Amino acid sequence: MSADARNLVIRLRRYTKLPIAVGFGISTPAQFAAVGKFAEAAVIGSAIVHVIEENKGREAESVGEFVRQLLAFSH
Numbered sequence: 517m518s519a520d521a522r523n524l525v526i527r528l529r530r531y532t533k534l535p536i537a538v539g540f541g542i543s544t545p546a547q548f549a550a551v552g553k554f555a556e557a558a559v560i561g562s563a564i565v566h567v568i569e570e571n572k573g574r575e576a577e578s579v580g581e582f583v584r585q586l587l588a589f590s591h
Contacts (some may be wrong), residue, residue, distance in 0.1 A: 518541070521538050521551070521555075522554050525554050535557060536556055537556065542560050543560070543562070545585050545586050545589030545590070546589065548589065549586075549590040
């Protein structure tokens with residue numbers, strides 16, 4: 517994960533106590549876990565769209581597998 521994302525979150529925390537989500541370029545379990553170390557949420561919309569496009573006819577199962585992989589890696 518980019519140090520720029522971490523630094524941006526640190527700067528934002530000076531101005532808000534609200535949860536902060538990071539959502540640029542997150543498509544692997546390692547990136548998802550890295551974001552979890554400094555932000556409250558990771559946005560994975562583009563990665564899910566890619567999984568759907570690559571798995572025609574198995575969209576729901578494939579998205580479920582992808583999300584399970586992300587969660588397993590982050591714990």
